[in-house]
Amino acid sequence: MYNDFFGLKENPFTISPDPRYLFMSERHRDALAHLLYGIGKGGGFVLLTGEVGTGKTTVCRCLLEQLPDDVRLAYILNPKLNAIELMATMCDELGILYDKNEDSLKVFTDLLTNYLIKSEAKGLNTVLMIDEAQNLSVDVLEQIRLLTNLETNKKKFLQIILIGQPELQELLAKKELRQLAQRITARYHLRPLSLTETKAYLEHRLRIAGVNRPVFTKKSVQAIHRNSQGVPRLINVISDRAMLGAFSESQHQVSDKIVQKAAQEVLGQKIKSASISSTKSFSGLAPKWSPLRWLALASVIALAWFSFSYYQTNQEKEKAELLAQQAAEKQQLQQQLAEKEQALQAQLTKSAPEKLANDFWNQQSWDRTGSLATQNLLALWGIEYIPFQSGEACEFVKNYTLECDQGFTGWDFLEKLNRPVNLKFQSGNTGTYWGVLTALNKTDAQLQFGTNQVTIDRAKLNPIWTGEYQLFWKKPKGMNDAIALGARGSSLNWLLDSIKKIEGSSPLTRSYNAKVQDWVEQFQKQSGLVSDGVVGKHTVMMINNLTVDNIPMLQLPVDELGGR
DSSP states (O other): OOHHHHTOSSOTTOSSOOGGGOOOOHHHHHHHHHHHHHHHTTSSEEEEEEOTTSSHHHHHHHHHHHOOTTEEEEEESOOOOOHHHHHHHHHHHHTOOOOTTOOOHHHHHHHHHHHHHHHHHTTOEEEEEESSGGGOOHHHHHHHHHHTTOBOSSOBSEEEEEEEOTHHHHHHTSGGGHHHHTTEEEEEEEOOOOHHHHHHHHHHHHHHTTOOSOOBOHHHHHHHHHHHTTOHHHHHHHHHHHHHHHHHTTOSSBOHHHHHHHHHHHHOOOOOOOOOOOHHHHHHHSOOOOHHHHHHHHHHHHHHHHHHHHHHHHHHHHHHHHHHHHHHHHHHHHHHHHHHHHHHHHHHHTTOHHHHHHHHHTTSOOOSSSHHHHHHHHHHTTOOOOTTTSOOHHHHGGGGTEEEEEEEOOHHHHHHHTOOEEEEEEETTTEEEEEEEEEEOSSEEEEEETTEEEEEEGGGTTTTEEEEEEEEEEOOTTOSSOBOTTOOSHHHHHHHHHHHHHHSOOOOOSSOOHHHHHHHHHHHHHTTSOOSSOBOHHHHHHHHHHHOSSSOOOOSOGGGGTOO
């Protein structure tokens, strides 16, 4: 309903998972690192817990994206099963055939044991991932533990990831599960977002949806964080309702009052009842009136209460009717948008992603891992990178004072960063593959796939680009962490020198002070970044765009290069 009003391409705060809107905070990255570490250790249980809506599913999706090709995964979403049902579900997930009428626990155990032994002989790793694991019974958990008894001297045949709410920790603390608890090799509790992360989260989702200007005021961001307690799912629900409220009031910025009203509507308003003094105390303080005066007073109070109740009822009725009307209009508009989106997707489907993918590669070998794309990308930096000899790329580039940046984003943000970048594509029959984006404008993209260079309407890439990217950036001398208030030394000197190159002069200071922070915040705001005054990797890239000559950038617009 409000997309056109705010200039959005789509609803930025839908609660359905969309990899383009993936926001990995430091907490989410730490959680993912713990899971990957646990899997890499070669056995045992890995535990991820967090309150409802904190982003556990987001971390799981990232983990699934990064699982190596030699991993066979059984992913169970509904763990309210008995031991036999769980074993049967594992067989279904792993493609193990069995009699559908089978109800013997021993038969399923033997089937899974044979599968694990054969997979280990083939060099394959088997992972069981169970979501909402707090719903598992003690008996089922013990049966799962027994499956991990299969092992060599170095690793176990089955690795298990348990994901659940905090109650899962209480479940595993039970005495009868102490053997399982001792086998947990990595655990992480995912906490809600901080206020700074909430601000970055809002701006990230708005940017992907097509808007870079501030939509929420500073106070409204604080109100969203306060009411949601930093839980991403609640942030989405409150923000969506708040933008609808701002739209209904023709306000192009969402105020804290609108947020508060939205939070009360979606979370429920708490009304405190006035305390009533005891009859004895009241009568002791009351004037000595006649019965007629008391009767008159009672009548006035009754009439006032009736009038107030009638007014409240009418107000609530009108409010309910308005909300129902708004909901109906929103549903109708969403249906219209869905139909338009389906029509657009149908049109894009005609572009035949499979044919496109084959045209990209011609007769070349496909770059499934991204190593060839990395080789081509680093060649633009003047660096020779030889896959499988130079080592892992993100470690290799540190020898050249470069760092990796990777994640999920949209076209607009790639334009702002202005760096050639590796992109990950995926289509039905052809699977995943990587290519290098070398030029970009509002309509076209120029990419390199191996030795083949193509220019294409970027709308045709939307159905096959996963949103995942990887690029390299030049790290300032002495910068270990983000540059913030109180910073000194060579990283501050780099920042002051950069400000002087951009502005013609810079503040005279020996430490990162409020004046420097004001400049950084203004620069970030103009660059479409999170305006937090902290100089991180993306702020460094934007500054380098204006101050450094020998770094590769996206080329001239494709149409100026002779594109279509």
